Amino acid sequence: MNFLNLSLGELAGLAGAISAGVLALYLLDRSKRRQVVATLRFWTAGTPQTDWKRKRRIQQPWSLVLQLLSIILLLLAVAGPRWGGLTGSSRDHVLILDTSAWMGARARQGILLDQAKTAALAYLNALPQGDRVMLVRADALATPVTPFESEYNVVANAIRQSQPGASALNLEQALEFSQHAQKLQSEKPGEIVFAGAGRVPKQDAELIATPPNLRVLTVPSNGENVGLRKLGVRRSAASPDSWEAFVLLRNDGTRPRDINLELQFGGTPVGTKGLTLAGGAESQATFTFRAPVAGYLEARIRSANGRGDAFPQDDRAVIELPAERRLRVLIYSDDPEPLKALMGGSRQLDAAFERPAKYDAQAPADIVVLDRFAPAALPAVSSIWIEPPASHSPFTVRATKTKVKLERWRSETSIATGLYTRDAELASTEIFGLASGDRAVAETADGPVIIERNGPPKMVALGFHPVLSSLKYELATPLLMANILRWMAPETFRRLDIQAGTVGTVSVALDPGTNPAGVRVLGDNQRPLPFTVEGNVLRFFAGAPGTARLLTGDRETVYSLTLPDVADAAWKPAANVRHGVPRTVVGTVSAVNLWPWLAVAGGLGLLLDWLLFGRRRVLYVGARGAASAVAPKAFWRKAS
Secondary structure, three states: OEEOOOOHHHHHHHHHHHHHHHHHHHHOOOOOOOOOOOOOOOEEEOOOOOOOOOOOOOOOHHHHHHHHHHHHHHHHHHHOEEEOOOOOOOOEEEEEEEOOHHHHOEOOOOEHHHHHHHHHHHHHHHOOEOEEEEEEEEOOOEEEOOOOEOOHHHHHHHHHOOOOOOOOOOHHHHHHHHHHHHHHHOOOEEEEEEEEOOEEOHHHHOOOOOOOOEEEEEOOOOOOOEEEEEEEEEEOOOOOOEEEEEEEEEEOOOOOEEEEEEEEEOOEEEEEEEEEEOOOOEEEEEEEEEOOOOEEEEEEEEEOOOOOOOOHHHOEEEEEEOOOOOEEEEEEOOOOHHHHHHHOOOOOEEEEEEOHHHOOOOOOOOEEEEEOOOOOOOOOOEEEEEOOOOOOOOOEEEEEEEEEEOOEEOOOOOOOOOOOOOOOEEEEEEEEEOOOOEEEEEEEOOEEEEEEEOOOOOEEEEOOOOOOOHHHHOOHHHHHHHHHHHHHOHHHHOEEEEEEEEOEEEEEEOOOOOOHHHEEEEOHHHOEOOEEEEOOEEEEEEOOOEEEEEEEOOEEEEEEEEEOOOOOEEOOOOOOOEEOOOOOOOOOOOOEEOHHHHHHHHHHHHHHHHHHOHHHOOOEEOOOOOEEOOOOOOOEEEOO
């Protein structure tokens, strides 16, 4: 006999503590209580009793024995004793259920996971009572669903509730997890059972180490499938309303397949191509289409013979294309013509010009340009100040100098990146003083002439007019304005790439010279995702469908990870691995649960104690309603 819930020491400790408490209650003397009666008129004083001190003794020993025996029986029921089955014969098994994306493929009846569930339940029914089973769902991650459980109905319900995932099977990780679980939590390790199709990435198929106690419940599948692996789009450099699409397909089967690739935007076909894919080969196609508004781009593949494959989940990919975002720039100037040539010709800018008399601090704009005037109220958004007057200016204007040579650009700032001028002389410029939070962008011998203030909101001050000065002939002038706008609104000028890919590990080739410190990967709800950078390759992992954004400098790549990750190779276990559901398990003994009988016996013992001894206690009630559980000895007797 053995205990499932309590050890022998724990059982003895609980029984001893409770028994000591019950025995102490039986040894306590009943205290005297004052009794209130209606009147003493007809009562005479009796002979006073003498209090005798005597040794404590148990008044009802058989009641005590019966209660202690009942409590011990109930504690034994809580401990969960079983007769036979576990000691020396029961084993702890790990059942790995393949829940990868490929298990959603069609089968003769239902899907492949349905067949794996049937095999797993058959194995569970073949085990003797007393063995314990841990269920592990395996896709890209090994997820334990139950601990080592002897109640098979709990494991069976978990098996029935399993659904196919979206990632490929990482069988090596699942086997390693199962071995560690048996070493750390198992008293006597049993089998590691794998139920599934066993499709794994080709590079992992030959590297999987087979445990000696492995059993495989194989689910056959034909593996013939053609699916989309990537759909990527980016804006065309030739036209702001045009997009370039890149589609990658793969044939996971062994036979050549003829397919039709269709591309639709907003439900309207924008391209169709016919492709022939050899067995195990990849193919790619490119499209150029026009999309002036936001909408959904859909890529779909259809078999040329009209017959679909076994895994239709990767025959369709959809991504959302955003509308082009233009930066709203509001320019207040009495002489707008020079600035129109500088800022009015970019397709990414929506520039509007107003007179300073119409200034509005709350005007709807992303950036405000103030040309040689300072309003009483500061703009609510980022602003560029050109030759701000010393009065009412948020910047400190120390002096105004003429014929000043521009000596240095502070390249450590974002605004001065890539700017260079040689022997540039300013006919007239303001010299600024640096306040707290200000940084110099361009300097002369007398001080800074361009400064930045990293708000919010962000502000830039220029001590000279970039077009009306000698710098209008310099290449640095348009670059300076572009750097200022990019620093104030970096999201507008990022190069946007959108890709629909597969769930799992995503590998991205970074541009040469990319600083890993400036790289960010954001998931849903803008939460950071962990990533690694090896050389020029960045990798991050997504175990479930979702969206991830990769920010690297001036480039933003949006990954819509909605395609299932289908492995391309079938795992072949070693020749010595056991297969199928076993008929019998040698060396097992059925275990009998004793706790129901012990619980019934303990309850009957307490009931018997109440029937034999509990009902002898009489409840006395005084004239005023006071109650006493023990009849007090009379100190008064009735007068004769």
